[in-house]
Amino acid sequence: MKIDRNADVLPPRYAAKSLRKVMGSYLAQASQTDARQAHEWAAGCATANRLRAAWEEHQSALEREVREAGLRARTAQTSLLRDAVTEASISAARRLLELLQSELREAKQAAQESGEIFSEMTRFLGRHRNAAFISGRNGTPAELLPPLRRQLDAARSRLGRLLKNDREALHRIILHKSSPKGAASTISTKAGIDLLTEESFRCLIEELVQRDGYTRHGESEQTPLTGEDLLVSASGRMTLALCCQTFGPPEDPNAGQHRTCVSAPALIRAHRAASQLQAELAVFVTNASFSATAQRYAREQGIVLIGREALTDWVLSLIQLPDLIAPCDVSADDTATRPDSGAVPAPYRAFDAGGDVMDAGAYLDGDTADDASLASFLFALEGLIAREGYHALDRHRQAVQHEYGEIANLSTGPESPTSGALWEAHRRLREALANALAAAREATDRAGNVWRALRDECGTDLRQRYRRSADPVPSELEGTAEGWRWLSHAQQQLSETLAGHREETHGLALLEIRCQAFLKSPESIGLDTILRLSPVQFERTVARIARRDGLTVTREHGGAGDLGADVIAVMADGRTVVFQCKHISTGRRSVGSRVIQNLNGTAQDIHGADIVVAATNGGFSKDARALATRLGIHLIDEHRLQRWATWGEPLTTVLGIADSSEATAS
Known part of the structure; x- marks a missing residue:
């Protein structure tokens, strides 16, 4: 690779001559393709870093809303005036708190996942073929970034919808309490839903469907119905096949949710029922939650899941059936996903590798000039040199560890003419190897710290690291040069120590042979x-x-x-x-x-x-x-x-x- 010496980005000026030679040899063998791939890898690290920071910011916002919702619920509960409006406010605050806590759990998990992706991508600093982690092929970490980004957009949209629904919840609850009709109006809590039998639960779902303007279809030879299936439709809307399943109250009333989850086989039955009933959409309704396998199957087959949280909101008229089955397109500005932890949000859908993966130069404000590519490539080379230095020192540490383990397990055996001298030789070698092992571990740790210091800079604007400057910043890589110099001396010292021990033990072995021969002669006196x-x-x-x-x-x-x-x-x-x-x-x-x-x-x-x-x-x-x-x-x-x-x-x-x-x- 040819480098313009008048460019704004130049290779670092190392104090160690060995580093200059190594960097020069790598640059001489490199091509523009290598620089472009390193640039893509650095851009992926920056994207992952920004996504992690965005999720952490969203998590902080949710934590703030959770604290405010909890304070509101406690304040309303301690009010002396306990009229219908106060009771409705308490119920709405509790529901909001539950939903926000569910969102917060998801945000914490997503923030952790984005951090792990960033850590995984930076872990490959200094390895060859870094571009494979950006191209979105072979299950690489880079392909997980767009789904997390879409999930973040959906989470932000859901948070806005939650806060908007909370402002309207009190008015809706008052209206429905003032004009009760049917069994649905008498059930205002999850505990009430859990007490229903299977038949009563099915009747409740049928009443909710009719309340939202849907008409139930009767049974015929072409559309046979089971006791748990409902076939409903409405003017201008899709025909729905609803499958209902209730589990009764939770084993632990204080848990707030069922330990039992709806499994994938139950969803297979719902999908089969929708096909037999010739319905356009399968909907599964339950008072429990769904297993991860069931949610994945629902995403693949297009089944709408209405879990415990969404069912409660449906009963309280906070949301209607058309909203529950509406497509969740997070790219549209006027569409928001439902705040249901049991349903399947769109951000978890399979990622299309052919779509918008990322802009390789976005973190450099759209600048994909040679400066950016060269800076990324120089950084990747520094990581490669740091990694090679660490592995060289670690191999030396393993060699010393092996020799120390061998000598530590030796014994002098029975009393012999040379046992004392042999034990003393082993003791000196053990002491020398113990000191060498401690020094090797310390040197290996220092080399690892050099690589980790470089890794901490992943995701930043690397051009600043290599800009032309009268006073360049000393590179962390100078520590690797010190490790190389120490390694050369340590390997020579180890070789001399082992050679001296071998020579000494060889002499003792010859002496042992002579002593054993003399022991059998008449000159020997016991x-x-x-x-x-x-x-x-x-x-x-x-x-x-x-x-x-x-x-x-x-x-x-x-x-x-x-x-x-x-x-x-x-x-x-x-x-x-x-x-x-x-x-x-x-x-x-x-x-x-x-x-x-x-x-x-x-x-x-x-x-x-x-x-x-x-x-x-x-x-x-x-x-x-x-x-x-x-x-x-x-x-x-x-x-x-x-x-x-x-x-x-x-x-x-x-x-x-x-x-x-x-x-x-x-």
Whole structure:
């Protein structure tokens, strides 16, 4: 795509060089078609955003009317003058409040749906083929916008009709109360309708039909009637087939409505009856409500539904049958939909994808110039880069999570020559991976925040974001560049950590093999065997093991006047090693600090020791260990003795000192 550098809209000037390179590569591969599709997607987001705001405004208006209607009902009910006019006002206020509350529930649901559509469309920021969400194909969110827009027009129209009917309701009720006729005039509440039997309910519907100027047809062989069907007509009007069904009073009188709803099979019967009676329109009347499946079937078959609310208004003469069956064309200025929650309003009819979907440039005041397309495309590319950065960091987080899960589930197994070292290696790796995982989660969250910050700008005039300016606004995308730099370092560090652990465990595995082989040789001496030795035999055993490691033993055991040196040996490099041996068979299992003090006083000054070692088949007290550390004296307890005597590790490895070759090289 070629960009005019003199245009008002230009690509952002990122501080990060990596972002400039990525954006430049995408722009070089793009076409004008890509820009147009991105423009359509951005326009769809703006349309959804405006529709959401409009529904929220309508919801606020309904909430205000509900509060005023509730206040009016409570004020009229507490009036001291309870004449016919007051009673009529209370009844009208209650009906208005019920209808407004029904409208408010619908508005809340529609506002939520429009918000979800907007959220769904913006969720695809940065994905390819964004135009598919605008074209109205394949069940995309964009095709739900026109029905919601028509539903909003219908809701506004119904609200106007409700307020208009409320102004006329009191006058009509007074007129009908002053000249009562028939059973309909004696039923003024929903509870009264619920108490009717099926036969009485049918008679009530027949009386209401006759009151509105319709004539009932008699039964004939060509038009057989059931006990619940009525075939009526009027001069210049359609022939109607009315199907009636009553459910009696609700289970919960305080609920105000039936839990039971008319299902679709009942409407199928009504449709079949209309066909048999050769009626032009099927009408279903009930004192309950209709299920969602029944309402959908009624929309498909053109059946008029008169539910609980509409029936009450019909009985009270607030609306007549011609108004109930009138087509609901919300596009006409002089036509309003009925305020009936049980009937099927026109906005819910199927959406024609070939109709007016939306104006792709409406949110830009009709401007579909290259500036608008380029701004939309640049925004889509920023979203794409932010999404790619987030997924790259999230893949790294998942890799670290996998490695951490693997090492966390490992165990060192049974006691072995390398179990302690292996456990320590696993512990260090777990600690390193835990820190890496915490850092990866934090970086992933930051990358997600970058994408969400861009998503919050969907539905706005994007040209303002990319207008030529001396002081451009820093892009949120700079955070993605920081994430990329951190990711490169983190991946290298993870690779080095895992490689170091593999090398360490490989060395431990080789050591384990050697130790197991030595364990089967006659040179291996177990701790149980050492425990049964006498002190002198223990000293001779230490000398034997030292000779096995290549040391020249000059004293094999101590005695009277040994001055703290039980075993003296010389290493190949000439260093002298002095051993103080303490065999423990029973009783106290640890060597105290006095032994360390005595050894320190004679080993170097008298025996010329280069390496001083205190060896025991038991343990050392805390004070003894602290003193030995301070004086530089090496300790061999039962664990180190097992490594040396049983598993065959060299003395230099057990003590952690350099061997002869290393000492010579140093």
